[in-house]
Structure formats: C-alpha cells, structure tokens
Amino acid sequence: MGHTLAKLSTFKSYALKQASVSHGPPEIGIEPTNQCNLKCIMCARTHEMTRPIGDMTFENFKKLIDESKHHLEFVELQDLGEPLFNKELFKMIAYCKEKGIKTGMSTNSTILTESSARNLMEAGLNQITFAFDGATKQTYEKVRVGGNYDLVIANIKRFLQIKKEMKSKIYCIMQCIAMNETEDEIRTFKAMWNNVPGVNAVRIRQVTYTGTGKFDNKKDSPCYWLWRDPHVKWDGTFVPCCQDTNNSLALGNIKEKTIEEMWNSPKMQEIRQLHIDGRASEIPLCKNCNMYQPAMPFALADALVPAETRNKIVPTVETIASFMRFGKRKEAKPSNGEIKLNVV
Numbered sequence: 001m002g003h004t005l006a007k008l009s010t011f012k013s014y015a016l017k018q019a020s021v022s023h024g025p026p027e028i029g030i031e032p033t034n035q036c037n038l039k040c041i042m043c044a045r046t047h048e049m050t051r052p053i054g055d056m057t058f059e060n061f062k063k064l065i066d067e068s069k070h071h072l073e074f075v076e077l078q079d080l081g082e083p084l085f086n087k088e089l090f091k092m093i094a095y096c097k098e099k100g101i102k103t104g105m106s107t108n109s110t111i112l113t114e115s116s117a118r119n120l121m122e123a124g125l126n127q128i129t130f131a132f133d134g135a136t137k138q139t140y141e142k143v144r145v146g147g148n149y150d151l152v153i154a155n156i157k158r159f160l161q162i163k164k165e166m167k168s169k170i171y172c173i174m175q176c177i178a179m180n181e182t183e184d185e186i187r188t189f190k191a192m193w194n195n196v197p198g199v200n201a202v203r204i205r206q207v208t209y210t211g212t213g214k215f216d217n218k219k220d221s222p223c224y225w226l227w228r229d230p231h232v233k234w235d236g237t238f239v240p241c242c243q244d245t246n247n248s249l250a251l252g253n254i255k256e257k258t259i260e261e262m263w264n265s266p267k268m269q270e271i272r273q274l275h276i277d278g279r280a281s282e283i284p285l286c287k288n289c290n291m292y293q294p295a296m297p298f299a300l301a302d303a304l305v306p307a308e309t310r311n312k313i314v315p316t317v318e319t320i321a322s323f324m325r326f327g328k329r330k331e332a333k334p335s336n337g338e339i340k341l342n343v344v
Contacts, residue, residue, distance in 0.1 A: 011303035014227040019269040024071035024260035029231040031079030032086035045080040058088040074307035077105040097124035112155040135188040160198030203315030222275035
C-alpha cells in the first residue's frame, strides 16, 4: 500500500503539472554495465554512446539500494549494455530480494550459459526479457550484428528447460522490436514463441532508440517519464530517463547524493517545468525524443498497479498495438524448420 500511495502522489504531481514530487521514484533503471558484445542497428549504444565503458561495483549498488529501499518497488537491471557481463549481477539481484525489491532485466542471451541461468533463478530474479529481433536467421543477424541465431535460440531453450527443472516462477518474455527490418516477421515471431513451454509472454515492442521505424511520438503534454523513470549509469551518474545515452542531463552521482535528493533537486524541477511550460524543445535531448507517452488513464493505471504486474500486462498491450500497425502485411516464413522450437 505504501508504494501505491507514493505512486498516486507522483501521478497527482504529473497530472496537475507540478514540477516537484513528494517521494523518491518507486522504480529505477540501473545499468550494471555498458559492456556489450553486439552492435544492434537500432541501439543508441551503437550509434551515439561516447562515455567510458565500465561496471557498477556492488559497493555502490548496495549504497543505492540501502538509501532507496523505502521508496523502491522495482529495479530494472539494464540500460546500454548486456547485464550478464557484470560478475556481481547475481549478488545485486539477491540483495534486492533481501530488501523486498522486485527485479527484472533484459538480455541478448549470447552469453546466457547454464551456470548463469541457474544463478539468475537462485538469486531471485523476477522477470527476464529475451531480446531476439526477427523470426529468421537472416533478419536476426542483420539486426543484432554479432549475434548467432542458432546459439541464442539454444541458450534460451536451455534456460527454459532449467526453469522447468528448478520449478522457477521467473516470468519470461520473448521480445522482438517492430521496425522496418522486422515488421514482415512479427506474426511469425509470435507464432514461433507463443506456445513454447516456459515463455510467459511475447512482446512486439515499438522502437524507441536510434534506427528505422521509430515510434511516432506527439509531444502535446509533459513527458510522463520525467515523473516516473530515472536511471543510474554504471559509474553512479543519475539521469532523468532511459534516453539519456551520454548523461547530458546528469543530476548528480549516487556516491555523493541520495536518489531522493536528486529526483527532486532544483535542476530536475527545472527540467520538468520546461516540459510543463511547453518548452521541452529547449532541452536538446528532449527536442527529438521519440519515447512513447501513455494516455492519462494508462498513467493512472500505472500508479495503481504493482510494477511487476504492469510488466506482465505491457507485452500484450504493445503487441496488440504493433499488430494494428504491421499485422496486415504478408510475412516471410522461416526456412529449414526454424519455427519448430519444442522445449520438453
């Protein structure tokens, strides 16, 4: 109930266009690392990121969680990197579980070994998204440059088998981004994964990063995410949203200030106020941002529903939206039996 009241208070600030908030954010994206072994064509890391490469230390992560546990409901352990490259990831997940905070992450599954699969489940990860763009080998390897279609499918299938063996309740989402390169395969992708045991949801996601087929965003109101979704980079830099690739709107560092202090700082309130006043274009990062904006009823629902539950609903909503946009197109079918993904 405490988290719900805090989220309703935050929603009220957003709905009434108030620049200040009375609570720390209930959900934070934390970047365990910005290391990655792929160069995906739609990713800001490939096209825009210029900041140094590194891993968050467990010491800094623990400080962040200890100072924020009273207002944190859910932590997304991802940003611009493959989380599994941070060797302390499992400790981070376990520490959140110890403090009563739910966790989720997205992985490209290229280094998802049997050992890491077991460690993720034993640590208590609540949700995992397998980012797998395309139904065919040709499309997947064109989009996820450096990835191996057959290897990644094998890794995911093994993860799902281990999930069954361990009787794990981890919520597994298969995700494909709908963009020019994949739009002719989204029905096939859904059919490919929809009935695979252990897969809880199939998500056809709208692209929000650099690349083709961007989400067409209309900025008629302040950006919802400035009241809802801050991120912490691997070095402790705190930024207002997931679109801040190179920390252009840095609000401070968790090594020196608490999340709550930075989330309601004069600089953060100034950023929100520019949006409220219809002057978002004066912020370079916001001027060309294509991050989707929820309608007010959905923003209210976000405040009322636990983050873990919302994350289970979102794949269905986004998939319906994507099918409305692309679903009538004739699709290419996988060859060589690629659609057969039986998991015992």
